[in-house]
Amino acid sequence: MTKKISDYTAANRAVWEVSAPLHEQGAQWDALLAQAGEPGFSVLDSHLTETIRALNLTGGTAFQVGCNNARELLSLRALGLVPKLGIDQSAAFLSQGVRLASACGADVKLVEADIYDLPSGLGTFDMGLITIGVLNWMPDLPAFFRIVAGLLADGGRLVIYETHPILEVFDPASATPYEPAYSYFDGSPQEIEEIITYDGQDHGKGETGYWFVHTMGAIVTACAKAGLQICELTEYPHSNREPQYDLYQGRAAQIPMCYSLVAAKSA
Template identity: 30%
Template sequence: MDDSFELNKANWNERAALHAASPDYQVQKFIDSAEHLSDVVRFDLRRLGDIRGLEALHLQCHIGTDTLSLARLGAHLTGLDFSCASLEQARRLAEACQQGIHFVEASVYDAAQVLGEQRYDLVYTSIGALNWLPRIDDWAQNVAALLKPGGRLFLREAHPILLSLDETCEDELRIAHPYFEHREPVVWDDEQTYVQTEATLTASVTHEWNHGLGEIISALLRHGMTLTALEEHDCLPWEALPGQMQLGADGEWRLRSRPERLPLSYTLQAVKNR
């Protein structure tokens, strides 16, 4: 597992500057407009509700665009990520936007220990995070430990059914990868990242794991959480299945043919028992 984390960290350290420079993350829009929010946060605004004044923690915050968006909605934010290069970009963005956000470098599995006695009203995880974690139970344990009694987890994530599909197949939906959590990672070797850039990565090998929806919910229940909302969506913010998807006016990608066949992402909320 340690080797996997080191491989993934090297990969994300290389991606950070490329993502910050790409129009996909809209960094300049954040700087130019104090009202600008990330598409990911905007998608879930009605589900988030009023978060003004809440102490909030964004796990796996990357370069901080979603973190900044939550802060602009009035919460007091801490962002945590294992990539020092990502946090460097996140701090630059927050400073450029004159937004006070506390950023911490740590693995999610060490979050509760590193943050000490601090407890939060809201723990937030945005899309494309859980697949980098080998064990979902350790994640759930840290989430529960970091929340105040009655505090809320807010998670939007790629659907595990989507992550089990062969993304190279352009004419059908074909299962190629595990749906359930598995000990050995799915190993990728890809010199490209997912934003518009001509640069290539030298730290190209990454390790990923899938976690079934039941496994995620069961882990949260085991650690003293109560599920309060679960909504599956026919869309997500990137072209996960090239050749089979189309971009909507809302910035979300959907299957071009019969989108009702497949959940692509979901939003989950859970509250820590008092």
């Protein structure tokens, strides 16, 4: 039986609700909470920082789709932007975001919602942000970008900083990690059962979610067909995902490991 979009998004919400408590405990969380109260707080790396800074959007408003605990959204304050809206399905992660926003002294609206079924009246903003992993949880990429485009003000910019889809071809845990293990063109839903964290450790099984591999062509095309003009696409040789993928860095025959894409909504 074919699943509906809402079936996939509901399953993925359950995955992240199970994962969330692991991100709100221990020294790493305590450090993040403490850092959030410091001037110039930011968890953004130098590549994303420079990409956003080059847009010259100081004073502009910003939103993030798949904001998790809002640490990246709140980091935009250090770049002169005003974070206004974070959207995520996980209530547990958003509760962490409330704590971080309070530590920052930031007035930001955090909305628990399925991106395919947003409440009305959220407004429009000068910049939208999408970061690692968000696109791969999306079963319908064209619909996703149409919705995101609707949150951008005329002349607004969308910034994507994501894992390069070519990495999905490889399995770093296999006996032959440098040989392709999966088809780049297999867009069928892949079941994810492990509890998701960012530390590269095995935390056992949780709920079953669904991961979708979208080619670079599919991503760029869906963005453009949503009425957004592609301004730049930059591919990088470094990893912005889990530590187990670091073995693909620094090789003579280097593959692209992540990318940034900037798109604009016509004024």
